[in-house]
Amino acid sequence: MKLGTTKVQFIKQRISFSHSPLGLSTCKSALLQNIGHNHAYFQVLDSNPLPGMLITPSEGVVPVGGHADLKICFTPNAKMRFDTKVEVAVRNSEVLELRIAGFVEVPEINIDVELLDFDGVYVGSIKSIPFLLHNKGQSCTRVEFDFSKYKDFKLNVNDRSVAKVDDPPASSSVRHDWVAAYDFTLQLSTPRTDFPLTEPNPPPAASAKHVVAPQLQAVTVTVPFCRVKAVGSITVFESESDENMDEECEADRQSDGSEIKFELSFFPDEDKEEFMFFQKTLTAVKNWFTLFGWSAGQNPVSIPYSLRRDVSKVWMNSPQEKAFIQNLGKDGKTVYDMLLHLSGQLAAIKSSQSLPLDPVERMSQLHGECSTLLAFLKSQGAYLPHVMPEFLLEPDDYKQWIEVQTVLKVQKSELKKGDKKHSDIFSNKHLPILEDSTFETVSKRAWTDVLLQIYKVFVLPRIFSHNKTDLFSLESTQNVPKIKSETLSSNIYSSYERTILTWLNKHYEKNRRTMWKDCQKGEVPPMRWIVNFDRDLLDGLVLAALLASYCPYLIATHFVRMYTKPRTSAQLLHNCLILVSAMHAVSLAIDIKATDVCDPNPVMMLMLCVYLYENLPHYLPTKTIEFTGALHETVVKQMCLKNPSIKTLRYNAMLVGKDADDFSLPKGNTVNVAPKIY
The missing domain is CATH 2.60.40.10 (Immunoglobulins)
Structure with a gap:
């Protein structure tokens, strides 16, 4: 070979x-x-x-x-x-x-004040002094203030990084709860102080690998500092400071609330307990949109990288690179193509439109497109209050957006100098500047939530209460508790999800007695009320009963070997392996593994159930072919397939069931049906 x-x-x-x-x-x-x-x-x-x-x-x-x-x-x-x-x-x-x-x-940071003199501060009140940090370099850096020894002081800035060109405003504040005096030097630390200074390494030997061989150099970082003075004193009369203090405390509480809300938009770190749930959800979303999100078949999706990259089309310089971009624009798909396929409508954006060469104009257009995308999804019922348009950009475009916003903010602060009512401009509360690693976690969470909401508003509504899937007479399910379909009957599941749960309950109750009456590994399983998409499905029995309603020939070949009352993780895995094998036998083409069922993620299992709801009805037979003949005689039957479309159709036929070995397809399993000639 x-x-x-x-x-x-x-x-x-x-x-x-x-x-x-x-x-x-x-x-x-x-x-x-x-x-x-x-x-x-x-x-x-x-x-x-x-x-x-x-x-x-x-x-x-x-x-x-x-x-x-x-x-x-x-x-x-x-x-x-x-x-x-x-x-x-x-x-x-x-x-x-x-x-x-x-x-x-190497970072070079300056602070515009040498002394932060708070003078006298009344006990129980707060006083703030604004200052500016100046980054003389061309790259971002991080500056940390150590107030661990001075609990009365704090830094009022949402982000601890210094922007690339512009100077972020900040302020230091002090609140005295007792009489005290301070006089200390506040030293700023940068990332370089985390590494030991080393001597220069000798130049490495010449190598074809390095055009310019890296030579590590010892550096000395100038660390800025300033002096802080403050005295706490007692007041024996009422003043407006109490009112000011209350206002500032309320502002702090609101700020804390916004920080909590912002924290919710992060993709959790690997050491967090909730990481595995989010990771499985991301995998489920990625697999579903890879398989079913596109009009021309499968298209690999990587969250957030391919979604950001395909939207943020890049201009190249060489003729070869321009030719590739044209080819990528023809064959590559964007989230807008996905929306057009799933919803039949477009968010007022042309997926093939070009971008300006100017980086600022390019960033502005991309930010506007992302804003339009979010507005369109929200108009369709999506819930995305925590997703900002800039979180959907490429990292370089996000940095460009931050630079532009910072310049605009500084310009506004210049216009309002001397206006005490607007002095809070230095707090920079409304412009969180994210470091590269932090931005990646936010962007991953944002794109995951966007895809989940697309699924919610465009895929789930395909489910109707009275669908062709409900073709059975299910008198035996009258004893099962009903799941209400009214919109306000649940604050967890939508009416579409409750329809799926009702569907699962009916088919499990209908089949559990008949399909496992001769079970090899237990007796008939007990009645159950299926009210969720994880714990009630993890033993595989409910989904097996569902498949048996549409593909009864799988009972003898697969489902009779399942444990009807599994008690160990090995027995659960055994059941789920049989379930997945049965799905593969009838070519249910969804990327699901046995471990995904016995260790379920509710989002992944919901997507599996919706897929089965849409596809299993096609497995119901429309015609029956009867073979009658003498013993050991070969009986041949023919079936006519018609193609009403204008394209050639290709079918892959298969024989499934306990008697499948007694049958064959003499002309092979692949059948090509020519288009209809008009």
Whole structure:
């Protein structure tokens, strides 16, 4: 057997890490495109080409006509300049080279005041002094203020990072609950202080890998500081400070509330208890939209990377890169194409429209498109109050948006100087500036929630209370408690989800006595009331009874071997393996594993149930062919298939059931039906 040749190329041959911030992570992506006719297996020969740089994944597959993202994360701990080559081996093809160049920038931060003199502050009141931090470099950095020894002081700023060009306003405040005096030096720390200073390394030997070999350099970081003075005193008369204090406390409470709401929009870290739930939900969403979200069949979805990348179309410089972008625009699909397929309507956005060359105009147009997308979804019933349009942008576009907003905010503050009523402009409450890693978690959560809401408003409504799926006389289910279908009867499930639960209850109660009366591993399972999509489905019995209603021939070949009262995790897995095997036997093409059922995620199981609700009715027979003949005699029957469409149809026929070995298809399992000639 000879494997076919493959052809893979990098879309951009060079990735720039200019002005990489010292001690902070910078992540960029390199895109591999398969332009051949065979799937391509690739391997990064050196996934750690530089100190602090990691390329993931180190190996993988690029499908025919598809793409693969290589994520390059760089966290430098020393000053350096580099220009290196990364080799990627492709099976049955030549080795690809990716050039990575750039340099590390040392942070240089200044504070515009040398003394924060709070003078006298009455006990129980609050006093604030605004100041500005100035970042003289071209890259972002992080500045930390250590008030751990001075509990009366706090920093009023929502984000601890310093913007790339502009100066973020901040303020320091003090609240005295007792008489006290302070006089201390407030020192600011930057990421560089987390790393030990090292001596310069000797230049490495010449190598074809490095165009400019990285040479680590020892650096000295100038750390800014200022002096803080404050005295707490007692007041023996009423003053307006109490009223001011109450107003500021109320403002703090509102700020805390907004921070809590903002915290809810993060994708949890791996060490959090809720991470596994969110990860399984993301996997379920990704698999469903990959399989069923597109008009022309399967299209791989990566959350959030492919969704952001396909929307944020990039202009290239070389003729070859421009040709690729045109090809990507023809074959690549965006979230707007997905919406058109699922809803039949478009959010007032042309999916093929080009973007301006100017980066600011480009960012503005992308932000406007994302705003229109969210407004369209909300008008259809989506609930996305925590998703901001900027969270749907690429990281570079988000940074550009932050720069523009910061400039506008500074301009407004200049206009309002001297106006005490607007002095809270320095608190920067309405412009959270996210670091790269934080932005990725927010963006992943935002795109996951957007897809979930698309599913809710465009896919779930396909379910109706009186559908062709309810074709059975189910008198035996009269003893099962009813699930109300009224809109206000549940604050957890929609009417569509309650229809699915009713459907599951009816078919389980109808079949449980008949299909397991001769069960090999137990007696007839007890009656149950199915009211959720996880715990009530994890033993596989409910879904097996559902399949048996439409495919009764699976009972003898599969379902009689299930445990009707499973008590151990091994027995649960045994049941779910049989269930998944039965689904594969009748070509129910949804990506589900046995462990997904016995360790269920409710979102994934809901999507599975909706898929079965839409597809199982097609398994009901419309005609019956009767074979009558003498013993050992071969009986041949013919069936006529008609194609009413204008395209050729291809069917894959299969024989399923305990007597399937006694039958055959002499002309093969594949049947091509020519189109109707008008």
